[in-house]
Amino acid sequence: MSGDYTLRGLSVPESLDQLHDLLQQVAEEHESVEATDLMLFETAVIEIAGNVVEHGRPHGNVAWTFDLAVLPDRLAAVLSDDGQAYDLDEEQMADGRWAMPEDTFAEDGRGLALASVALDELDYQRTGGINSWTMVRLRREVAQP
Amino acid sequence: MSTIEVRTEGRQAVVTGPPRLNMTAAPQLREVLAQTVAHGSxxxxxxxxxxxxxxxxxxxALVGGLKTARQAGGDLRLAAVSDQVMTVLTxxxxxxxxxxFPTVEDASREW
Known part of the structure; x- marks a missing residue:
């Protein structure tokens, strides 16, 4: 996907700050985008990117490309990386979404679930040695006072 | 440089969160919370x-701190959360x- 914004680099923790900064830039350059839409989109992007940082192999040496487009009806992004394929736990899927951990006091396992509920579309594909996460949030109408 | 500060007063402590509590800051917060409980607060x-x-x-990291605090007879409460934090909690x-809680003062009452 070619987008309005592109970021390339290694999937290391420091790159997450670059993603935060990029989304801040999007907010400043697209004032018409609802703050809630961008906030939830940013939440999902950081979860997916954090997942790649944590689980991407070879660890610390996975190159990624992030493309983001601001469209009239949606925010869309694709995060692609050249790491190994992910072994996703499909059992955690329900109705096309990842479920929250059953244990309220679990200390991990919420990332994909949180990204799922923040987005309208979350899709993972492995094609030609490249992992691609597609993230879409439909822009909500602003309620007029 | 640490952006997580701790103020203790007896069994009570106020821990100041970092600007972005993501995977770069979470391990440090986890450690600070564990140390705060271990030192009697x-x-x-x-x-x-x-x-x-x-x-x-x-x-x-917050859930881990909550469990550690409760095991020591205490609790962990949040104060002055932003819209994003409240949304994610919900x-x-x-x-x-x-x-x-709305403020640190509100959160510090009636343990």
Whole structure:
């Protein structure tokens, strides 16, 4: 996907700050985008990117490309990386979404679930040695006072 | 440089959250909370007034701190949460156990 914004680099923790900064830039350059839409989109992007940082192999040496487009009806992004394929736990899927951990006091396992509920579309594909996460949030109408 | 500060007063402590509580800051917060409880202050208020963003690793650190605090007879409460933090707490249903209070002062009453 070619987008309005592109970021390339290694999937290391420091790159997450670059993603935060990029989304801040999007907010400043697209004032018409609802703050809630961008906030939830940013939440999902950081979860997916954090997942790649944590689980991407070879660890610390996975190159990624992030493309983001601001469209009239949606925010869309694709995060692609050249790491190994992910072994996703499909059992955690329900109705096309990842479920929250059953244990309220679990200390991990919420990332994909949180990204799922923040987005309208979350899709993972492995094609030609490249992992691609597609993230879409439909822009909500602003309620007029 | 640490952006997580701790003020202790007897069994009570106020821990100031980092600007972005993501996977770069979460391990440090987890360690600070564990040390605070270990040093005898299990009644912890995490002041998130300066924290604009939390992710699932940050939530994990807070849940870990909550469990450690409760095991020591205390609790962990959140204060001054941002819109993003409140939204994430609600989406994960964690607002039921990580109770958000408007201010540090409100959170510090009636342990």
């Amino acid at each position: 299990p009644q912890i208020v995490v002041d998130l007034g300066g924290t604009t963003f939390v992710d699932s690793s940050g939530l994990g 989406l994960t249903s964690l607002h039921r156990v990580l109770r958000p």
